[in-house]
Amino acid sequence: MRRGICIRKGTFTWWSITAPGRSVCRSSNRGWLPVLGLSRQKGGFPNSCPGPREGRAMISSEKLTALFARESLSSYLPYEAWDPASGIYIADHGPAVIFECLPKVGAGMETLQVLEALYAAGFLPSGTTIQVLLYASPNVEALLSLWRDARQRGDLFRQMAERRTEMLRRMDGADGEAPLRNFRLLFSVGLPVHPDQAPPEERVRRASEISAKIEGLLVSMRLYPRKLSAQGLIALLFELLNPDHPTERIPAWDPSLPIREQVIFADSPLRIEADRLILDRRVVKSFSVKQYPTEPAGTLNQVIGNAVKGIDQIATPFLLAFNAVLLDQDKDVRAVEQKAGLVTYQSVGFLARILPKIQEKKENFDLLLRGIGNGHRLIRGYLHLVLYGREEKALDLVSQQVHGLFRKNRFILQEDHFVTLPLFLASLPSGLAPEAERKLLRRGRTLLSSNGAVLSPVCADWKGTGSPGLLLVSRRGQMMLVDLFDSPGNYNAVVAAAPGSGKSFLVNELCLTYLAAGGRVWVIDIGRSYLKLCHLLGGDFIEFRPEKPPCLNIFSRIRNLEEEIDLLIPTVGQMASPSRPLSDLERSFVEKAIRQAHERRAAQTTITAVAEELNRMDDARAKDLATMLYPYTKGGRYGHFFEGEMKSLSESPFVVLELEELRSKGDLKGAVLLLLMYTIQTEMYEGDRSRRKLVMIDEAWDLLGEGNAAKFIEHGYRRFRKYGGGILTITQGVDDLARTSAGTAALASSDHLFLLRQKEESLMSLREKNLVMMDEALFRLLSTLHTLPGRYSEVYVRTPAGSGIGRLMVDRFTQLVYTTRAEEFARIEAYRKEGLSLVEAIERCLE
Numbered sequence: 133m134r135r136g137i138c139i140r141k142g143t144f145t146w147w148s149i150t151a152p153g154r155s156v157c158r159s160s161n162r163g164w165l166p167v168l169g170l171s172r173q174k175g176g177f178p179n180s181c182p183g184p185r186e187g188r189a190m191i192s193s194e195k196l197t198a199l200f201a202r203e204s205l206s207s208y209l210p211y212e213a214w215d216p217a218s219g220i221y222i223a224d225h226g227p228a229v230i231f232e233c234l235p236k237v238g239a240g241m242e243t244l245q246v247l248e249a250l251y252a253a254g255f256l257p258s259g260t261t262i263q264v265l266l267y268a269s270p271n272v273e274a275l276l277s278l279w280r281d282a283r284q285r286g287d288l289f290r291q292m293a294e295r296r297t298e299m300l301r302r303m304d305g306a307d308g309e310a311p312l313r314n315f316r317l318l319f320s321v322g323l324p325v326h327p328d329q330a331p332p333e334e335r336v337r338r339a340s341e342i343s344a345k346i347e348g349l350l351v352s353m354r355l356y357p358r359k360l361s362a363q364g365l366i367a368l369l370f371e372l373l374n375p376d377h378p379t380e381r382i383p384a385w386d387p388s389l390p391i392r393e394q395v396i397f398a399d400s401p402l403r404i405e406a407d408r409l410i411l412d413r414r415v416v417k418s419f420s421v422k423q424y425p426t427e428p429a430g431t432l433n434q435v436i437g438n439a440v441k442g443i444d445q446i447a448t449p450f451l452l453a454f455n456a457v458l459l460d461q462d463k464d465v466r467a468v469e470q471k472a473g474l475v476t477y478q479s480v481g482f483l484a485r486i487l488p489k490i491q492e493k494k495e496n497f498d499l500l501l502r503g504i505g506n507g508h509r510l511i512r513g514y515l516h517l518v519l520y521g522r523e524e525k526a527l528d529l530v531s532q533q534v535h536g537l538f539r540k541n542r543f544i545l546q547e548d549h550f551v552t553l554p555l556f557l558a559s560l561p562s563g564l565a566p567e568a569e570r571k572l573l574r575r576g577r578t579l580l581s582s583n584g585a586v587l588s589p590v591c592a593d594w595k596g597t598g599s600p601g602l603l604l605v606s607r608r609g610q611m612m613l614v615d616l617f618d619s620p621g622n623y624n625a626v627v628a629a630a631p632g633s634g635k636s637f638l639v640n641e642l643c644l645t646y647l648a649a650g651g652r653v654w655v656i657d658i659g660r661s662y663l664k665l666c667h668l669l670g671g672d673f674i675e676f677r678p679e680k681p682p683c684l685n686i687f688s689r690i691r692n693l694e695e696e697i698d699l700l701i702p703t704v705g706q707m708a709s710p711s712r713p714l715s716d717l718e719r720s721f722v723e724k725a726i727r728q729a730h731e732r733r734a735a736q737t738t739i740t741a742v743a744e745e746l747n748r749m750d751d752a753r754a755k756d757l758a759t760m761l762y763p764y765t766k767g768g769r770y771g772h773f774f775e776g777e778m779k780s781l782s783e784s785p786f787v788v789l790e791l792e793e794l795r796s797k798g799d800l801k802g803a804v805l806l807l808l809m810y811t812i813q814t815e816m817y818e819g820d821r822s823r824r825k826l827v828m829i830d831e832a833w834d835l836l837g838e839g840n841a842a843k844f845i846e847h848g849y850r851r852f853r854k855y856g857g858g859i860l861t862i863t864q865g866v867d868d869l870a871r872t873s874a875g876t877a878a879l880a881s882s883d884h885l886f887l888l889r890q891k892e893e894s895l896m897s898l899r900e901k902n903l904v905m906m907d908e909a910l911f912r913l914l915s916t917l918h919t920l921p922g923r924y925s926e927v928y929v930r931t932p933a934g935s936g937i938g939r940l941m942v943d944r945f946t947q948l949v950y951t952t953r954a955e956e957f958a959r960i961e962a963y964r965k966e967g968l969s970l971v972e973a974i975e976r977c978l979e
Contacts, residue, residue, distance in 0.1 A: 205402055211391035218340035219359035225565035226325040227339035233355035235317040235592035246353045247585035252509040258460040259324030261564045266452045266589040267316045271371055271379050275611050282600040282649050289648035291971050292946050299943040305447030310609030315592035320562040369395040375414040375520055407549045415527045418548040418555045419517040420575050425542035433591040435541050437608040444537050448530050449520040452589045453559040456513030457566045464510050503580040511584050512576035516559045594936030601645050604938025612938045616858050617824055619932050623858025624849055625884035628866045633889035634925025640950045651824035654812050655788045662788045664957050671786030677793045683776045684807045687737035689814050693730055698847040700726050703806050705840035708760040710799040713840050721754040739774045740765040770800050806844050816855035825857035841874035849881035867897040887928040889917045948974045
C-alpha cells in the first residue's frame with residue numbers, strides 16, 4: 133500500500149492507494165468558518181476532492197516539505213479568534229474552550245467517576261470533541277527565575293542561586309534520568325456547529341453556558357481549572373510549534389489577527405519525512421496505540437515514567453493526548469447493536485471455527501452493550517503520543533525505551549508513518565475535528581465513557597505549594613517548589629531522617645531558604661552541629677554555659693498577661709514537675725501565683741516571686757509546688773539563670789542556641805528549651821510580623837520528657853503562626869518523636885512532614901501506630917526513598933496542599949557551604965584569613 137498526503141488550502145486529504153487505479157479519499161474540511169463569515173475563501177471549501185487520476189498526483193514527503201516552504205503551517209491550524217468575555221475560542225470546526233489544570237498525583241475512584249460523568253454528560257451534544265492533553269514541557273525558565281530571584285539578599289545567596297539554576301538547566305535526560313520539566317494538563321472541549329443552527333453569537337453564548345458546567349466538573353475533581361487565554365494559548369503553541377526558539381520571543385496576542393497567524397515564526401522550518409517531522413530543527417515522532425490492555429489498572433500514571441523506582445523515564449519532552457468524539461446515542465448505538473448481532477451470529481457458525489478472533493469480538497461487543505445498558509455513553513477515542521528530540525539517533529533510542537515502558541503497562545505502541553503531521557496537529561489543544569478523526573486519521577475506537585475516564589492522562593507529579601521555597605525535583609523531572617508559609621493552617625514541620633540519608637543538607641537548605649528571602653532563623657541544638665554554618669554565614673552562636681549564663685527571666689518581658697498565661701503555666705509547671713504533668717488543681721495554684729506575683733511586681737517578677745506566692749497559700753499542695761521550684765529560685769542551683777531582666781537573644785537574622793553545656797544538667801535542659809521557645813516567640817511578637825521566621829529544634833525533644841511541655845506546645849505552636857513563624861522539629865524517626873507526650877503534641881501540631889530514608893521497621897511502626905496516614909501503596913513508595921551521595925537525597929513531602937517525593941539536588945558550590953568535612957571547612961577558613969570573601973574562598977576551593 134502506498135500512502136501520501138494531498139493538501140489544499142484548509143483541507144488535509146490522506147490517500148490510501150490499494151492498487152493501481154483505485155484510491156480512497158478521506159478529507160477534513162473547515163466546516164463553520166463560512167457560516168460565521170470568517171472564511172478566507174469565497175464559498176468555503178468543497179466536500180469532495182479529486183483523486184490522483186483526476187489530476188492530483190500523490191504528494192511525496194519531499195514535495196510536501198517544499199509546499200510548506202512556500203505556505204506556512206499556520207494555514208492548517210484551526211484557531212481563528214478568542215472572546216475575552218466568555219473565554220470561548222472560535223475555531224474552524226466550532227466553538228471551543230480550553231482549561232489548564234493541575235495534574236493529579238493519583239486518580240482514585242472518585243476522580244474516575246467524575247471523568248466518566250464528563251464524557252457521558254447529557255449537556256454535550258454528539259460530535260463534541262474532548263481532548264485531555266498532558267504535556268511534559270521543558271520550559272522551566274520562569275520557575276527557575278522565580279526561585280532564583282527570591283534569593284538576592286547578599287552575594288553568597290545570589291551565587292548559590294545562580295549555580296543551582298545553572299546545574300538544573302543542564303538536566304537534559306542524557307544520563308538516563310528524567311530531564312527537568314513542568315507537566316501541564318489541558319482539557320479542550322470543542323462543540324459541533326451545523327449551518328442550520330443559530331447565529332455565531334448565540335453559539336458562543338451557548339458554548340459559554342456549557343463551559344461553566346464543564347468547569348464545575350473539573351473543580352469537583354480538584355483539578356483547579358482556569359480558562360486558557362489567547363495569550364496563554366499562543367505561548368503554549370509557540371513551545372509546541374517552535375521548539376528550538378527561546379521562549380523570550382513569544383509574541384503578545386494581537387486581537388486584530390487570527391490566532392493561527394501569531395504562533396509560528398517564519399524561521400521555523402518544517403521537513404516532513406515518512407516516520408517523523410523535523411520541526412524548527414527538532415525531531416518529532418508520533419505514536420498511536422495498536423493494542424490496549426484488556427483491564428487498564430487505574431490510570432495512565434506509569435506510562436509517563438516509573439514514579440516508584442525512578443527508572444524507565446521518558447528522557448525527552450513529550451505530549452500524551454487522549455482524543456475523543458462523543459457519538460450519537462441513537463444512530464451510533466443502533467449501528468453497534470446491528471454489528472453485535474452479526475458478530476453473535478458468526479460466533480456460533482462455521483466462521484467461529486476458522487476465525488478464533490470472532491469470539492473475542494463478540495465478547496467486546498457484549499461489554500459495549502452491557503455498558504450501554506448500564507447508562508454509559510458511546511465515544512470514539514484514541515491515545516496519541518508525541519516525542520520531541522534534538523537528534524534523530526537519540527530520539528530513536530528514546531522511542532525504543534518508550535515502547536518498552538508502554539509494554540510493561542500492557543499497551544502496544546506503533547510508530548505512525550506518513551500521517552505524522554495530521555496526527556500531530558489533531559493532538560494540539562482543540563485541534564481535533566470529528567470528521568478529520570473519522571475520515572482522515574482513523575485512529576479512534578468505539579469505547580464507553582468509562583473507558584474514556586481510564587484513558588485520560590490526568591496524573592503526573594506534584595508541583596509543590598507554588599511559592600519559591602525549597603526546590604526539589606521529582607523522579608520524573610517535575611520541578612517542585614515547597615514553602616511552609618503557603619499553608620492555610622500552621623507553618624510547622626517535622627523532619628525525620630535516618631543517619632546518612634541527607635538530613636543535614638535538607639535542614640541547611642530549609643534554613644538558607646528563609647535567610648535568603650530576608651527571614652529570621654533560630655536553631656536550638658545539642659552537639660554544635662551548626663557551628664560551622666553559623667560561622668560561615670556570620671550568625672550569632674550562643675552557648676549556655678553555667679558559669680556565664682544569659683538571663684532567662686521570661687516574666688520581665690510579659691506584654692499581655694492574659695495572652696501569655698497559657699504558656700507561662702506549663703513553663704513553670706515544667707520547672708516544678710519535669711517528669712509528670714500537673715494536675716488541674718496544681719495548675720490553678722500556679723496560675724494564681726503567677727497572677728499575684730505579676731500584680732505585685734510587674735516586670736520585676738521572677739520565679740522566686742512565684743514560689744513565694746505559692747508559699748503564702750494555705751494549701752499544703754501549693755507549698756509543695758513552691759518547694760519543687762526551689763532549684764530555680766534565687767537560692768537554688770539554677771537561680772542565676774532566672775534573676776534579673778531578660779535581654780533580646782540577638783538581632784542577627786541567624787542565631788544558633790547551643791545547649792551542649794547543659795547536657796549533664798538534668799531537668800534544667802527541658803526548662804531552658806521551653807524558656808527559649810517562649811523567648812523567641814516574644815521576639816517574633818516584637819519584630820516585623822511580615823518577615824518570615826523559623827525556629828529549628830534539632831534532636832532536642834528528648835529533653836522534655838513526660839512533663840508539662842505538651843501543654844506548652846499545644847498553645848505555643850498556634851501562637852507561632854500568629855506572629856508569622858513556624859517550628860521545624862528534627863528527629864531521626866517520627867516514631868521516636870511520638871514516644872513522649874511533648875513529641876506527640878509537636879507532631880499533631882505540624883501541618884508539614886519531610887520524610888527522608890527510613891528503616892523498614894520505622895515505616896512499619898508509623899503505619900501500625902497511625903502516626904502517618906498511609907495505605908499500602910504509600911508504604912511501598914516510602915520504602916523506596918534513597919540517597920545517592922554526591923547527587924541527591926530523596927524526601928517525601930506532605931503538606932496541606934498535597935504531597936510527593938522530590939530530590940534535593942545541590943551543586944558543588946552549595947555542597948561546600950553545607951560541608952561537615954573538617955578538611956573542606958579548614959580550606960575555606962584558610963582562604964578567608966588571606967582576605968578573601970566567603971564566595972571567593974569557596975570559588976578558590978572549586979578551582
